[in-house]
Amino acid sequence: MTKNKVNISFRIWFYTGNEKFLGKGRVELLERIDKTGSISSAAKGMKMSYRQAWQMVNEMNERASEIVVEKSxxxxxxxxxxxxxAGEKAIQQFxxxxxxxxxxxxxxxxxxxx
Amino acid sequence: MTKNKVNISFRIWFYTGNEKFLGKGRVELLERIDKTGSISSAAKGMKMSYRQAWQMVNEMNERASEIVVEKSxxxxxxxxxxxxxAGEKAIQQFxxxxxxxxxxxxxxxxxxxx
DNA sequence: TATCGCTATTCATTTAAAAACATAATGAAA
DNA sequence: TTTCATTATGTTTTTAAATGAATAGCGATA
Structure with missing residues (x-):
């Protein structure tokens, strides 16, 4: 009876009310937006379509009390x-x-x- | 600037080595097998096909040092x-x-x- | 030895999520 | 007023995962 070591993985999500607001993937998206200055190039850097990235940003902005991404x-x-x-703070807190x-x-x- | 309360949700998974062994869904499956005495009726009780349930059980048995489900x-x-x-212990520890x-x-x- | 409901396994179908594509709209700057 | 890369948005296509259906094998028991 050999015992195996058990490893534990986990994920967490931030919710505002009962709507998903932030998770690992969205944090990465925000960081890439920060680095590149655009949603489109951030999306390009991950395996993500611009459309989805845009939608995620929009959802986050809607669900946070202050927007996390300023779009021009x-x-x-x-x-x-x-x-x-507010976005930087969210990233950091996550x-x-x-x-x-x-x-x-x-x-x-x-x-x-x- | 209204502040929103942030709720946090999470999930954890048990791994043996780097193979997923147990998560919330599989625990529920095991518990239903325990209650019903068969994989097929356990699967029926969840939104799960027998095929998938069977595969999950098989994977768990392969990846644990002792099988968690005895099939006859x-x-x-x-x-x-x-x-x-061993299965009961796994459920409990999870x-x-x-x-x-x-x-x-x-x-x-x-x-x-x- | 016939029955029964389950395990075991293959193959086709459905479904939901994401990507891909297409096309406006925008507005600072040259 | 033309250009440019981006945001913004609708539509179609792809893909991956799960379901569903179909079938064989099993063996205690009546």
Missing amino acids: LGGKGGGGATITK HEFEKKVAQFIADESKNLNF | LGGKGGGGATITK HEFEKKVAQFIADESKNLNF
Whole structure:
């Protein structure tokens, strides 16, 4: 009867009310928007269609009390998108929370076997 | 600037090595097998095809060091399936772990706003 | 030895989510 | 006033996952 070590994986999501607001994927999207300055190039960088990326951004903006992405239309480069202070805070809080949970799970799972 | 309360949802998965072994859905499947005595009626009770249920059971048995479901073929009622001691333990440990994580997250998320 | 309901397995079909495609609309700047 | 890359939005196509259907095998028991 060999015992196997059990590893635990997890995911967390932030909700506002009962609507999904932020998860790992959306955080990555926000970070890429921050880095590239546009939804379209952020989407290109992940395996994601522009349409979906745009929709995600829109949902997040609708569901947060302050928008997380400021979008601009037309102009020099056609427009673009930037992360707001509220967006930066959301990203940071998500990472922090995820880290805490990871630490907790790592501690608690040390002696879990089958 | 109204702040919204943020709720956090999560899911955890048990892995043996780097293969998924157990998650919320599979735990429910095991519990239904336990209650009904067969994979087929357990599957019927959830929104799940017998095929998938059978495959899940098979995967779990392959990936655990001891099988979690004992299957019997033919005989009086055509056969059936029962949960082993190892299976019961797995279910119990999953629930316990999930509960601990839920408590941790509830505590940590008390003052999270946007 | 016939029956019965289950396990076991293959193959076709359905479905839902995402991608891909197409096309306006925008507005600063040259 | 033309250009440009982007946002914005509707429509079609692809893809992946699950379901559904069909069939064989099993074996205790009546």
